[in-house]
Amino acid sequence: MTQHGSYARTALVVVAHHRIDSLTGHTARLAAARLEAAGYRIDLLDLHAEGFDPRMNVSDQPDWGNREKAYSDEVHAHMRRILDADVVVAVFPVYWQSVPAILKGWIDRVWNYGFAYGRSKPRLAGKRMLWLGLAGATADDPVVEGMRSVLETNLSEGIAYYCGFSRSTVGLLTDAEERPQRLDAEGNLLVGEVVTGAEREAQYADLDRRARAFVERFVAEEAVAA
Numbered sequence: 001m002t003q004h005g006s007y008a009r010t011a012l013v014v015v016a017h018h019r020i021d022s023l024t025g026h027t028a029r030l031a032a033a034r035l036e037a038a039g040y041r042i043d044l045l046d047l048h049a050e051g052f053d054p055r056m057n058v059s060d061q062p063d064w065g066n067r068e069k070a071y072s073d074e075v076h077a078h079m080r081r082i083l084d085a086d087v088v089v090a091v092f093p094v095y096w097q098s099v100p101a102i103l104k105g106w107i108d109r110v111w112n113y114g115f116a117y118g119r120s121k122p123r124l125a126g127k128r129m130l131w132l133g134l135a136g137a138t139a140d141d142p143v144v145e146g147m148r149s150v151l152e153t154n155l156s157e158g159i160a161y162y163c164g165f166s167r168s169t170v171g172l173l174t175d176a177e178e179r180p181q182r183l184d185a186e187g188n189l190l191v192g193e194v195v196t197g198a199e200r201e202a203q204y205a206d207l208d209r210r211a212r213a214f215v216e217r218f219v220a221e222e223a224v225a226a
């Protein structure tokens with residue numbers, strides 16, 4: 001908060017997980033707390049808790065001949081929340097090297113033609129985006145490098161920059177599973193022992209530390225850009 005008691009900036013924190021007690025939910029709360037400490041007003045959008053329907057429908061499908069199309073009231077309410085935000089932070093588990101269906105559906109329906117793209121002056125121009133993805137793969141798994149690259153291409157280039165965001169970055173949080181897992185050369189999934197006790201605590205603490213670092217860096221870049 002500023003010294004006048006009002007927030008200078010708003011962060012829309014979007015959570016895509018079906019369990020409130022998930023590691024993803026925990027990480028989203030951690031990110032929100034860091035952003036709030038940095039002076040942001042937080043608008044927490046828990047897509048599952050709010051009952052967001054990710055399915056495309058006729059009202060919200062773009063009409064390429066009409067960029068002024070009036071989309072559904074639900075979608076307009078979500079558009080308003082994005083417009084009111086200076087930064088958007090999405091926190092999600094990585095599913096198939098991508099975002100979960102509910103987050104993809106939010107983008108499909110809400111980041112729509114005439115609003116998010118398709119205008120000479122994009123309405124989302126200048127906003128900044130952080131994608132925090134939790135991945136089950138361990139950091140030393142060779143799959144991670146490709147995953148990071150595909151997420152960056154898809155989310156930053158394919159979505160955020162396409163919609164005029166001035167900055168987008170993916171924070172990939174590996175080792176999010178309690179059982180380390182990886183595919184061997186033959187394609188078998190090797191699932192390790194459950195990590196417990198002090199080792200588990202250390203794993204959580206390290207994930208928190210890496211999540212905090214991504215948020216701190218994002219906030220610091222904002223300060224430089226402002």
Ligand SMILES: Cc1cc2nc3c(=O)[nH]c(=O)nc-3n(C[C@H](O)[C@H](O)[C@H](O)COP(=O)(O)O)c2cc1C
Pocket residue numbers: 017022023024025092093094095096097098134135136137147176177
């Ligand atoms: C449908 C599905 C697909 C997944 N795909 C990937 C993947 O492509 N790469 C990966 O590292 N982990 C993958 N995982 C593991 C999740 O990323 C991991 O379970 C999650 O981040 C743990 O966080 P949570 O406890 O908050 O759910 C997948 C999990 C599910 C259920």
